[in-house]
Amino acid sequence: MNAVPASGPALRARGLSKNFGSLAVARNINLELPQGARYALIGPNGAGKTTLINLLTGTLQPAAGQIFIYDQEITALKPDARVKRGLVRTFQINTLFPNLTPLEAVALVICERRGDAPVWWRPLPHYRAAIDQAFDLLSKLMLDNVCHVPTRELAYGQQRLLEIALALATEPRVLLLDEPAAGVPREESGKLFNAISALPSDITVLFIEHDMDIVFRFATRIIVMVAGAILLEGSPEEVANNPQVREVYLGGKQHG
Amino acid sequence: MTDVTAAAGAHGYFQAQARWRWLEIVFWLATLLPFVLTPSYLVLASQIAITALFALALDLILGYAGLISLGHAAFFGFGAYTAGLISKWGWGEPLSGLLLAGIAAALLGYATSFIIVRVSHLALIMITLGLCLLLHEAANRAGWLTGGDDGLQGVTMWRLFGRFEWDLYGYTAYAYSLAVLFVLFLLARRIIHSPFGLTLRGIRENAGRMQAVGAPTRRRLRVIYTISAAVAGVAGGVLAQTTQFVALETLSFQRSAEVLVILVLGGAGRLYGAIIGAVIFLIARDQFSGINPQFWYFWIGLLLVVVVTLLPNGILGGLAQLLAQQRRKKSS
Amino acid sequence: MLAHFLGVLIDGPAYGMLLFLLSVGLSVTLGMMNFVNLAHGSFAMLGGYVSVSLAQGANWPFFATLPAAFVASALVSVLFERVLYRRLYRATDLDQCLLTIGIVFMSVAAAAYFFGTMQQPANVPLGLRGYVTFLGIDIGRYRLFLIVIALIITVGLVAGLEYTRFGAKVRAAVDNQRMARGLGINVDGLFGITFALGSGLAGLGGALAIDMVGLDPNFALKFLVFFLIVVAVGGLGSIGGTLAAAMLLGISDTASKYYVPELGAFVLYAVMVGLLMWRPQGLFGKRQ
Numbered sequence: 001m002n003a004v005p006a007s008g009p010a011l012r013a014r015g016l017s018k019n020f021g022s023l024a025v026a027r028n029i030n031l032e033l034p035q036g037a038r039y040a041l042i043g044p045n046g047a048g049k050t051t052l053i054n055l056l057t058g059t060l061q062p063a064a065g066q067i068f069i070y071d072q073e074i075t076a077l078k079p080d081a082r083v084k085r086g087l088v089r090t091f092q093i094n095t096l097f098p099n100l101t102p103l104e105a106v107a108l109v110i111c112e113r114r115g116d117a118p119v120w121w122r123p124l125p126h127y128r129a130a131i132d133q134a135f136d137l138l139s140k141l142m143l144d145n146v147c148h149v150p151t152r153e154l155a156y157g158q159q160r161l162l163e164i165a166l167a168l169a170t171e172p173r174v175l176l177l178d179e180p181a182a183g184v185p186r187e188e189s190g191k192l193f194n195a196i197s198a199l200p201s202d203i204t205v206l207f208i209e210h211d212m213d214i215v216f217r218f219a220t221r222i223i224v225m226v227a228g229a230i231l232l233e234g235s236p237e238e239v240a241n242n243p244q245v246r247e248v249y250l251g252g253k254q255h256g
Numbered sequence: 257m258t259d260v261t262a263a264a265g266a267h268g269y270f271q272a273q274a275r276w277r278w279l280e281i282v283f284w285l286a287t288l289l290p291f292v293l294t295p296s297y298l299v300l301a302s303q304i305a306i307t308a309l310f311a312l313a314l315d316l317i318l319g320y321a322g323l324i325s326l327g328h329a330a331f332f333g334f335g336a337y338t339a340g341l342i343s344k345w346g347w348g349e350p351l352s353g354l355l356l357a358g359i360a361a362a363l364l365g366y367a368t369s370f371i372i373v374r375v376s377h378l379a380l381i382m383i384t385l386g387l388c389l390l391l392h393e394a395a396n397r398a399g400w401l402t403g404g405d406d407g408l409q410g411v412t413m414w415r416l417f418g419r420f421e422w423d424l425y426g427y428t429a430y431a432y433s434l435a436v437l438f439v440l441f442l443l444a445r446r447i448i449h450s451p452f453g454l455t456l457r458g459i460r461e462n463a464g465r466m467q468a469v470g471a472p473t474r475r476r477l478r479v480i481y482t483i484s485a486a487v488a489g490v491a492g493g494v495l496a497q498t499t500q501f502v503a504l505e506t507l508s509f510q511r512s513a514e515v516l517v518i519l520v521l522g523g524a525g526r527l528y529g530a531i532i533g534a535v536i537f538l539i540a541r542d543q544f545s546g547i548n549p550q551f552w553y554f555w556i557g558l559l560l561v562v563v564v565t566l567l568p569n570g571i572l573g574g575l576a577q578l579l580a581q582q583r584r585k586k587s588s
Numbered sequence: 589m590l591a592h593f594l595g596v597l598i599d600g601p602a603y604g605m606l607l608f609l610l611s612v613g614l615s616v617t618l619g620m621m622n623f624v625n626l627a628h629g630s631f632a633m634l635g636g637y638v639s640v641s642l643a644q645g646a647n648w649p650f651f652a653t654l655p656a657a658f659v660a661s662a663l664v665s666v667l668f669e670r671v672l673y674r675r676l677y678r679a680t681d682l683d684q685c686l687l688t689i690g691i692v693f694m695s696v697a698a699a700a701y702f703f704g705t706m707q708q709p710a711n712v713p714l715g716l717r718g719y720v721t722f723l724g725i726d727i728g729r730y731r732l733f734l735i736v737i738a739l740i741i742t743v744g745l746v747a748g749l750e751y752t753r754f755g756a757k758v759r760a761a762v763d764n765q766r767m768a769r770g771l772g773i774n775v776d777g778l779f780g781i782t783f784a785l786g787s788g789l790a791g792l793g794g795a796l797a798i799d800m801v802g803l804d805p806n807f808a809l810k811f812l813v814f815f816l817i818v819v820a821v822g823g824l825g826s827i828g829g830t831l832a833a834a835m836l837l838g839i840s841d842t843a844s845k846y847y848v849p850e851l852g853a854f855v856l857y858a859v860m861v862g863l864l865m866w867r868p869q870g871l872f873g874k875r876q
Contacts, residue, residue, distance in 0.1 A: 561687055
C-alpha cells in the first residue's frame with residue numbers, strides 16, 4: 001500500500017449531493033471518519049445509505065461534493081482506482097464468484113493487489129506467498145475447511161463471511177460494510193461477529209446495519225440518515241435517547 | 257488436519273490443476289494416429305485441427321472471460337485472407353506468412369476490443385455480429401482483392417522448412433496443422449493456469465465484484481480479446497495455406513455460428529471441449545454428408561436445444577458431472 | 589434519377605413498415621424479459637407458409653389468410669414459450685442464443701423439407717395488383733396496402749399501450765420488471781401474452797412480406813439479422829424506437845439498392861455498428 005505516512009481523517013466527504021431526476025437521494029452529506037473508527041450508518045429503508053456507499057466508492061458520480069482518503073482527493077477516481085487507494089466495500093447481496101472456490105477467489109484478489117494479475121506466462125502454483133496469505137485469511141474467518149468448495153455450494157452464512165474475506169484480501173485502509181449480517185440466521189451470526197471484532201484496529205470501518213444488536217455491540221459512533229441527509233451523529237447512547245431518531249424509526253410512539 | 261498440511265493442501269490444489277494428466281498425454285499421442293491408421297482421412301484431420309484451433313480461440317473469450325461473440329469468424333477469415341494474399345503477392349513461406357496473419361488479426365482484434373468491452377447483452381451480440389457481417393460484405397464487394405464470391409485463388413505455398421512438399425494426401429498439411437494447434441494449445445494452457453487466467457474467470461463470474469476489488473476489467477478483457485483474435489487469425493491462416501484457397505464463407509455468420517455450436521457442444525471453459533467438439537462435429541458431418549443437408553441442419557438444431565436444456569456444460573461438462581456423481585456415491 | 593427517388597419514396601416506407609411489423613414483437617419481449625429470441629424470424633416464416641398453404645391448398649382468399657397467419661404464429665409461440673423458453677428466462681444470454689438458434693436451424697430444415705427450397709409465389713388478390721396513379725406517380729397498390737395496414741396496426745398498438753390497463757402493465761414491466769412484480773403484476777403471464785402477440789404480428793408480417801421480399805426456407809435466418817438490427821438500433825422495449833429504426837433501415841436499404849448497389853448491405857451494417865458504438869442502448873432504449 002502507500003509508504004507515505006497517513007495524515008488527516010481516514011475518510012472525509014464534503015457536501016456530497018446526488019439526484020435521480022427530481023428525487024434528491026443525497027443532500028449535502030458531510031462525513032468524517034478518524035483512523036480506526038467503528039462507525040455505524042443507520043436509517044430507515046430508502047434513506048440513501050447504500051447510495052452513499054455507492055457515491056463513496058465511485059459507482060455513482062455525485063452532482064456535487066468531494067471525497068478524501070487520508071487527505072488525498074479521490075472524487076474523480078474510478079472505482080478500481082479507489083480500491084488501490086485503500087477504499088473497499090462489501091455488498092448487501094452476496095456478490096461473489098459462484099464457480100470459484102473460496103481459495104481461488106481470495107487468491108485472485110491477493111494477486112490483484114500484489115500486481116501479479118496481468119502475468120499470463122507463469123502458473124499459479126509459483127505464487128506461494130499469495131496462496132499462503134489466501135489460506136491464512138480464510139482460516140481467520142473460519143472458512144479454511146471449505147476453501148475447496150465452489151462458492152455456490154457454501155452455506156449462506158459462509159458466503160457472507162467470504163464476502164468480507166474478499167474485501168479484506170485487498171488490505172483496505174477504509175472498509176465499508178453494507179449490511180454484513182443481512183439474512184444471516186441467529187445460529188451463524190456468532191462467526192460473523194467474531195470476524196467483525198477481529199478486524200485489525202488500524203482499519204477504519206463504516207457499516208450499514210439494521211440489526212441493532214450489532215450496531216450497539218460494535219459501533220463507537222452512529223450516524224443516522226433520513227431521506228438522503230444526515231439527521232444526526234453521536235455516541236450510541238446519544239442516538240438511542242434522541243427523540244427525533246425514535247420518531248423516525250418508531251413513528252413517534254415508544255415501545256418499551 | 258494440522259495447519260501445515262492444510263496449507264500444503266492449498267498449494268497442492270493449484271499444482272494439481274496445472275499438472276498434465278495422463279489422459280491428456282494419451283490424447284495428444286492419439287492425434288498422431290491418423291498418420292498410420294487412417295491416412296486417407298488426413299485432409300479431414302487437418303480440417304479438424306484447424307477448426308479445433310478456431311474453437312480454442314473462441315473458448316478463451318467465451319469460456320474463460322464470458323464474452324459472447326456471434327461474429328468470431330471475422331478474425332478467422334481476416335487471418336485466412338491475409339495469409340492467402342501474402343502468398344499470392346509472392347511471399348509463400350508458410351511460417352512467416354502465418355505469423356503475419358496472426359498479427360493482422362491481432363491488430364483488428366485490438367482495435368475492435370475497445371468497443372467490445374464497453375457493451376454487453378444485445379449490443380455486444382449485435383456489434384460482434386455486425387463486424388463480421390461488415391467484413392463479409394466488404395470482402396464480397398472487393399472482388400478485385402479477394403476474388404469475391406469465387407474466393408481467393410492463386411495461393412501457392414513454398415515448401416515447409418524448405419524441405420516438405422505440400423502433398424496431395426495431406427501428410428504435410430496435417431503435420432503442420434497439428435503442430436500449430438499443439439503450440440497454441442500450450443500457450444492457451446499457460447494463460448489459463450496463470451494469475452491472468454484466474455482474473456478472467458473472475459470477470460466471467462462477476463465483473464462487478466472484480467471492479468470492486470480493484471481489477472481493471474476492461475483492460476484485461478481487451479488483452480484476452482486480442483489474443484483470441486490472433487489465435488483465430490492463425491487458424492484461418494493455416495486453412496488458407498493448407499488448402500491454398502480462401503472461400504468467402506470463412507467470414508460468414510454460418511462459420512461464426514458453427515464454431516459457437518462446436519464449442520458449446522464440447523463444453524466451454526475446458527480447453528479440451530473445443531477440441532472434442534471439433535472432432536465430433538466434423539466427423540459427424542463427414543459421415544452424414546451423403547444424406548440430405550436439410551437433415552443435418554435439423555439434427556444440429558435439435559442437438560443445440562437438447563444441449564442447452566439438458567447438458568448446459570456440453571459433453572465434457574456432462575462427463576465431469578457424471579464423474580463427480582460417481583465419486584460422491586463411492587464415498588457415501 | 590427522379591424515378592429512383594420516387595421508387596425509394598414508396599418502396600422505402602413500405603419496406604420500413606413491414607420491418608416494423610416484423611420486429612416490434614421482438615423489441616417488446618426483449619425489453620420486458622431480456623430474453624434473446626433469435627427464433628423470431630422462424631415465427632415470421634411460419635406465418636408466411638401458413639398463408640401460402642391456406643391460399644394454395646385450401647383456396648382461402650388472401651385477406652382471410654392474414655389473421656390465420658397471425659393466429660398460427662401466436663399459438664405456436666405459446667407452445668414454445670410454455671415448453672422451452674420458460675426454462676431459460678434466468679439463463680445466460682449465450683444459452684438463450686443457442687437455444688433459439690437451434691430452433692431456427694430446425695425450422696429452416698423443416699420448411700425446406702415440407703415446402704422445398706423454391707421461392708413461394710405470392711397470392712396477391714387482383715384488387716391489390718398493379719398501380720394507382722396519384723399526381724402522375726405510379727404507386728404500387730400492394731405497397732400502399734402494406735403502408736395502410738401497418739399504420740392501422742401501429743395506431744392500434746400505441747393506443748393499446750397508452751390507454752388500456754394491459755398496456756400500462758406492459759409498459760411498467762418493460763420499464764422495471766422487479767418493481768412491476770412488487771406491485772403485484774403477473775409479469776410471467778404478461779410476458780406470455782405479449783410474446784404471443786409479438787409472434788403473431790411477426791407471422792402476419794411474414795404473410796404480408798411474401799410479395800415484397802419473397803419467402804423461402806432461408807427467410808428465418810436472412811431476416812433475423814435485420815430484425816436484430818432494427819431492435820438494437822431502435823432500443824429495446826420502445827415501440828417508437830422500433831418504428832424509427834425500421835423506417836431508417838427500410839428507407840436506407842432501399843435507397844442504397846437504387847443508388848449504390850455496388851455497396852450492398854455494407855452501408856447498413858456500418859451504420860448499425862457505428863450507431864451502437866455511439867449509443868449501445870439504441871436510439872430510444874434505456875441505459876443498462
